[in-house]
Amino acid sequence: MMEAININHFNRHKITEADIIRRILSGEKELYEILVRRNxxxxxxxxxSYLNDEAEIEDIMQNSYIKGFTKLYQFKLEASFSTxxxxxxxxxxxxxxKEKGKLYHISERAEELNKNTILEIPDKKQLNPQDKMIHHEAKQLLEKAIDQLEPKYKIVYMMKEIEGMSLKETALALDLTLSNVKVRLHRSKEMLKDSLFVISHDTHIFEFGFSRCDRITERVMENI
Structure with missing residues (x-):
């Protein structure tokens, strides 16, 4: 596995994704760690957006990375690697x-949120202990609200509003038309109360922390 300092060197000098992939395909498979950490x-x-079990999520992440590595030769550089x-x-x-028999299951909790519910959203500029606690609780409320969305709306909302992908990237990744993505995004926002939507740009939502990032990266690199 590459030393961390080398990875930082690549990131600092903005080595392009295309260059990394070409070098991986030429035999420098250790560079795949850069793509794993970036994604x-x-x-x-x-x-x-599809599963809530953390162990299952990490398992699918690992499988996806390994499959991505084994099929990297099929990747066309016209699109981004992340897509x-x-x-x-x-x-x-x-x-x-599908294995779990839940592919088309829609929870009753996926009904539109009650618009009469009042939720207090903290001012993130105030960072005293009490406000930090309130903000943490508000973040949990947002995560819970997002989890209640139907999968087809949840994935679009997560990709566009939380992860910051463009509408075009989202449509391409989900194999949807641009207009369909726009409709689903609008619908997902309608399902979330306005006050929750205000804080939904917080990039700490559904964080994948450093220790977990290291763990999944190590697992992938050990198996490729």
Whole structure:
């Protein structure tokens, strides 16, 4: 496995994704660690749109990365690696749901949130202990609200609003039309109360922490 300092060197000098992939295909498979670390957070959030069990999510992440590595020669550089990888991960997640007999299951909790509910959203500029606790609780409320969305709305919301992917990237990754993505995104926002939507740009939502990032990266690199 590469030393961490070498990975930081590649990231600092902005080595392009295309260059990394070409070098991996030429035999420098240790460079795959860079792609894994760059995509861990995004892949975690995408898979979590379909499954809530953390062990299962990490298992699918690992399988997706390994499959991505073994099929890397099929990757066309016209699209981003993350978009291609997400397609693999979504297929893995759907296959897991199919195995569990839950592919088309829609929870009753996926009904639109009660618009009369009042939720206090903290001012993130105030960082005293009490406000930190309130913000943490508000973040949990947001995560719970997102989890209540139907999968087809949840995945679009997570990719576009939480992960910051463009509408075009989202449509490509999900194999949907741009107009369909827009409709689902609008619907997902309608399902979330306005006050929750205000804080949904918090990039700490559904975090994939450093220790977990290291763990999944090590597992992938050991198996390729």
């Amino acid at each position: 861990n957070q995004k892949l975690y959030r995408v898979i979590r 291609w990888l997400i397609r693999i991960a979504i297929n893995e997640a759907l296959a897991r749901l």
